[in-house]
Amino acid sequence: MKIELPTEPTALTETRTAREILGWARELVEPELRAAAAGLPPSMRAPVWHHFGWDDDGGSGKAVRPALVLLAAQAVGGTVRPALPAAVAVELVHNFSLVHDDVMDSDETRRHRPTVWKVFGSDQAILAGDALLALSAQLLAGHPDQLRVLMSAVLDLVEGQSADLEFERREFVGAEECRQMAAGKTGALLGCACALGALAGGGTPDQIRQLGRFGEEAGLAFQFADDLLGIWGEPAVTGKPVFSDLRNRKKSLPVVAALASGTPEGRALAELYRSPDGLSPDELAHAADLVERAGGRAWSEAQSEILLGRALAHLRAATPRDRPHAELAALAQLLARRDS
Amino acid sequence: MKIELPTEPTALTETRTAREILGWARELVEPELRAAAAGLPPSMRAPVWHHFGWDDDGGSGKAVRPALVLLAAQAVGGTVRPALPAAVAVELVHNFSLVHDDVMDSDETRRHRPTVWKVFGSDQAILAGDALLALSAQLLAGHPDQLRVLMSAVLDLVEGQSADLEFERREFVGAEECRQMAAGKTGALLGCACALGALAGGGTPDQIRQLGRFGEEAGLAFQFADDLLGIWGEPAVTGKPVFSDLRNRKKSLPVVAALASGTPEGRALAELYRSPDGLSPDELAHAADLVERAGGRAWSEAQSEILLGRALAHLRAATPRDRPHAELAALAQLLARRDS
Numbered sequence: 173m174k175i176e177l178p179t180e181p182t183a184l185t186e187t188r189t190a191r192e193i194l195g196w197a198r199e200l201v202e203p204e205l206r207a208a209a210a211g212l213p214p215s216m217r218a219p220v221w222h223h224f225g226w227d228d229d230g231g232s233g234k235a236v237r238p239a240l241v242l243l244a245a246q247a248v249g250g251t252v253r254p255a256l257p258a259a260v261a262v263e264l265v266h267n268f269s270l271v272h273d274d275v276m277d278s279d280e281t282r283r284h285r286p287t288v289w290k291v292f293g294s295d296q297a298i299l300a301g302d303a304l305l306a307l308s309a310q311l312l313a314g315h316p317d318q319l320r321v322l323m324s325a326v327l328d329l330v331e332g333q334s335a336d337l338e339f340e341r342r343e344f345v346g347a348e349e350c351r352q353m354a355a356g357k358t359g360a361l362l363g364c365a366c367a368l369g370a371l372a373g374g375g376t377p378d379q380i381r382q383l384g385r386f387g388e389e390a391g392l393a394f395q396f397a398d399d400l401l402g403i404w405g406e407p408a409v410t411g412k413p414v415f416s417d418l419r420n421r422k423k424s425l426p427v428v429a430a431l432a433s434g435t436p437e438g439r440a441l442a443e444l445y446r447s448p449d450g451l452s453p454d455e456l457a458h459a460a461d462l463v464e465r466a467g468g469r470a471w472s473e474a475q476s477e478i479l480l481g482r483a484l485a486h487l488r489a490a491t492p493r494d495r496p497h498a499e500l501a502a503l504a505q506l507l508a509r510r511d512s
Numbered sequence: 513m514k515i516e517l518p519t520e521p522t523a524l525t526e527t528r529t530a531r532e533i534l535g536w537a538r539e540l541v542e543p544e545l546r547a548a549a550a551g552l553p554p555s556m557r558a559p560v561w562h563h564f565g566w567d568d569d570g571g572s573g574k575a576v577r578p579a580l581v582l583l584a585a586q587a588v589g590g591t592v593r594p595a596l597p598a599a600v601a602v603e604l605v606h607n608f609s610l611v612h613d614d615v616m617d618s619d620e621t622r623r624h625r626p627t628v629w630k631v632f633g634s635d636q637a638i639l640a641g642d643a644l645l646a647l648s649a650q651l652l653a654g655h656p657d658q659l660r661v662l663m664s665a666v667l668d669l670v671e672g673q674s675a676d677l678e679f680e681r682r683e684f685v686g687a688e689e690c691r692q693m694a695a696g697k698t699g700a701l702l703g704c705a706c707a708l709g710a711l712a713g714g715g716t717p718d719q720i721r722q723l724g725r726f727g728e729e730a731g732l733a734f735q736f737a738d739d740l741l742g743i744w745g746e747p748a749v750t751g752k753p754v755f756s757d758l759r760n761r762k763k764s765l766p767v768v769a770a771l772a773s774g775t776p777e778g779r780a781l782a783e784l785y786r787s788p789d790g791l792s793p794d795e796l797a798h799a800a801d802l803v804e805r806a807g808g809r810a811w812s813e814a815q816s817e818i819l820l821g822r823a824l825a826h827l828r829a830a831t832p833r834d835r836p837h838a839e840l841a842a843l844a845q846l847l848a849r850r851d852s
Contacts, residue, residue, distance in 0.1 A: 216674070323653070327553050333639060334639050
């Protein structure tokens, strides 16, 4: 039995907030996601259910990517139903990459819960990711153009993650190559989400391209904002310890900018990052201060702002319908943390 | 520039040997495989080239699966060209699973060379596998039916590998569940190869089904034969140390049969498998002897024989053309090690 949900706007003037949009997308996508996950082999049920928080009240992510897919479809004059497989497939790919990345990064917590590898071991986590990726491809089997776009984004994700891992082992990383890494790791799938929605909604090639670029730039703006939160975010909000990225000596965007700044603060930060021991609370606070004084914080804030502006320009260039236009802009602002 | 290779048999009477067929398939598939691999992200070039042996004289596998795809297409009256994407995609999936399995199994050698994770680290190996899987899906984007069959085989592979890993941690494994694990881990992709060839060649639903079953049974026959080699195979042939599977306390099919035999030899073997220390050369030879005396060797040989017979019955039921019929039978015999 299929319950009909209100999928299309009742009046074009009622623009919803970003939070409302995410709730709407999640409500639409969640049952389809669960239906797709039912096609997983039995042994993958426990790790995947755990990952999505279906085994307790955890709750699965924010559905940003599905929301982008659905709104992009509406933006080009399409409806939501035909875009649902793409919305689910993008979410599957996103979660495939989270599960595998957590193995590679040895991250123990995600969404305030232990990661799949932490609970089930890394072998099961590798297999669970593989299964999610295969499932995403299966889901778009009937849509060759969409499948090509999605799998091409997977290859970008791989390239971005590979660069990220390589950077962690390197002493010097340039700000530009770090930015490019983030474009692969975060921008590609958000751009893909928008392009897929535009494809499913019957957009013109130019609309598909512009909406894809909108998603990429918004995704990169998000990464800059997220990397700021990785240092200065509230633990209660991020679910990570204070100064989390500094604790892990992550070469995040503000850190890389500081390290490459050629300032005394940048050199002092490099010194701290080289230290073989864990950093004390005082040293962590000092490191955060060094990133700020070396200009890493201001640069990241400015980049996020500029990228948001560029994203919105691409969105306008796609000549979207009014309401999805306003709602995609609201989502982009949420991603760039300009909503509060 | 495309060089035209002789793809179709010149006369239906000239049946080739299994070795000749594999050489033919490899010659046809290798350039397409390299063309597909050119679509990989730059960071994946080194690990994937290493895996395929393209960075030296290593040489990439035996092309059993591509050969099955191409012959199955001919078996139902199709030609080879339209089946090439499927042949390449199956080979990509096979290698995706090898690269990931080697990480999970900590296997250090494959095809007489160090494995990808051993050379590049497990993170790069996970990413390389992910990229190969994405590439395989991309390659079949234009063929929805084939893509569904291939991704469904990926899910079977995942289930098989998961069971295999779980068995290694368990004290008691039943012969039937071990057989089922092998059906997922080996039978599924060989069955998929034949089904894909039949699909690409325009076979009837019954031909597709029968050829799929042929591949599954032949694949399982291969696994029984391969597990025998894992104990009694010549190191020069297998590229593995003598008594390799016993050394690693693998719960392979003959071992599981011996352990489950209820015989004194089975119990003595269980005792050896529980020992916390590495087994000495004498103990290894003794363990092999115990597997044999507990009936594990005879059972595996009989199973391989029975499965080969069943495979050939399904092949006949597909009413294949004469020459591909003979050649698929020759391949099945090679897989079940009945060629020498």
